[in-house]
Amino acid sequence: MQEMTSLQRVLTTLGHKEPDRVPFFLLLTMHGARELGLSIKDYFSTAEHVVEGQLRLRAKYRHDCIYNFFYAPVEVEAWGGEVIYYEDGPPNSGTPFMKKHEDIIKLAAPKIRDTACLRKVLQAHEMLKARVGDDAPIIGVVMSPFSLPVMQMGFEKYIELIYEEPELFRQLMKINEDFCVEWANAQLSAGATAICYFDPVSSTSIIPRDLYLKTGFEIAQRTLARIKGPTATHMASGRCLPIVDDLSKTGTAIIGVSVLEDLAELKAACSGKLTLLGNLNGIEMRRWTPAEAEAAVRGAIDAAGAGGGFILSDNHGEIPFQVPDEVLLAISEAVHTWGRYPLQGR
Numbered sequence: 001m002q003e004m005t006s007l008q009r010v011l012t013t014l015g016h017k018e019p020d021r022v023p024f025f026l027l028l029t030m031h032g033a034r035e036l037g038l039s040i041k042d043y044f045s046t047a048e049h050v051v052e053g054q055l056r057l058r059a060k061y062r063h064d065c066i067y068n069f070f071y072a073p074v075e076v077e078a079w080g081g082e083v084i085y086y087e088d089g090p091p092n093s094g095t096p097f098m099k100k101h102e103d104i105i106k107l108a109a110p111k112i113r114d115t116a117c118l119r120k121v122l123q124a125h126e127m128l129k130a131r132v133g134d135d136a137p138i139i140g141v142v143m144s145p146f147s148l149p150v151m152q153m154g155f156e157k158y159i160e161l162i163y164e165e166p167e168l169f170r171q172l173m174k175i176n177e178d179f180c181v182e183w184a185n186a187q188l189s190a191g192a193t194a195i196c197y198f199d200p201v202s203s204t205s206i207i208p209r210d211l212y213l214k215t216g217f218e219i220a221q222r223t224l225a226r227i228k229g230p231t232a233t234h235m236a237s238g239r240c241l242p243i244v245d246d247l248s249k250t251g252t253a254i255i256g257v258s259v260l261e262d263l264a265e266l267k268a269a270c271s272g273k274l275t276l277l278g279n280l281n282g283i284e285m286r287r288w289t290p291a292e293a294e295a296a297v298r299g300a301i302d303a304a305g306a307g308g309g310f311i312l313s314d315n316h317g318e319i320p321f322q323v324p325d326e327v328l329l330a331i332s333e334a335v336h337t338w339g340r341y342p343l344q345g346r
Contacts, residue, residue: 001341003020004020006063009064012308013310016272016275018341018342021335022311022312022339023064023311023312024332025312026061026063026314026331026332027065027313028061028328029090029319030090030321031057031323032049032054032057035052035053040085040086040089040321041085041091050068051124051128054066054067055131058136060325061332062332064136065139068125068187069139069140069196070117070121072091072092072093072151073094075148075183077117078110078118079109081093081152082097089321096151096153096154096157097152101161101165102168104168104171107175109178118186125138125140126191128191130191139192140194144197144220145176145180146173147198147199152172162211173219177222184197185226185227193230194229195230196231196234197223197224197234199235200238202243203236203238205237209242217243217246217250220233232254232256232277235257237316238258239260239261240257241265241266244266244274248273252274253274253275254274256278256315257277258278258315262303263278263300264304266304267309275308275309275310275311276311277311278313278314280312280314281296282318282319282320282323288330289327294333294334296331297312297331300312301343302343305339305343312339
């Protein structure tokens with residue numbers, strides 16, 4: 001089979017057909033800082049740094065996407081919240097900017113084009129599109145309206161809101177949904193190919209399915225219908241097998257799956273409905289030898305690669321900064337060796 005571009009490879013597997021090889025996404029955010037010899041804080045200070053970092057990482061590891069994800073609390077920063085930087089880990093949100101449920105009454109979403117940290121991400125999209133064109137998918141990121149409040153007000157207060165203040169919960173969701181849609185569409189307009197919709201609170205690791213159907217499910221249906229491009233829903237290590245059929249009804253095309261669930265079982269449940277993204281263990285990856293990395297890749301491809309509908313990746317949506325180059329190179333080499341279709345042994 002003639003070698004495909006990364007975008008062709010991904011589109012083929014999304015159609016539940018076999019491309020030339022299994023596509024793989026190394027969802028690297030902070031590693032670009034190491035490539036440029038910068039601190040993580042300095043790396044994220046300009047769009048130019050992130051663009052150069054992403055281009056270098058793709059050239060080095062030969063993977064199939066550009067991941068224009070700065071850091072999760074960039075959205076909190078846009079609302080006026082605090083971002084805490086670390087030397088060897090992802091920036092995190094600080095003290096929640098909403099102290100009590102009643103703060104929702106006066107809450108107003110930031111204006112995308114007037115917010116410096118969001119404009120920086122959009123600038124990176126524009127620059128990446130100019131450099132990459134249609135060779136590889138450029139992935140934009142949003143936090144789901146249902147999961148964002150964990151950073152806006154803290155997990156405990158948010159759970160109380162869901163159960164005890166239904167009217168304020170609905171008001172917050174309306175504000176967050178409008179912001180999420182505007183933010184996603186701005187990234188698509190700037191050059192993103194697709195949007196990763198992070199929604200860990202909808203995972204059955206966090207809430208039961210019956211609550212999900214009344215909350216995160218309906219919110220995703222409304223929100224994704226208004227996003228003007230393809231979406232992937234990521235549970236950020238959370239379980240999703242009990243809600244696979246529900247997720248397929250939200251309009252998403254891809255589901256980011258957890259190492260805590262059986263990949264072959266997930267593939268069977270998603271067959272013809274959703275493409276799987278996952279599920280290499282990013283935490284264990286820090287300690288893998290190259291041989292262990294190759295074995296993990298082969299196991300994942302054997303479990304889910306046949307028939308398309310599978311993109312190899314980590315299970316969380318962000319590979320830890322401590323994962324060494326030799327492991328990432330071993331993952332890449334293993335996919336290029338064992339991921340060619342027709343798969344060996346089949």
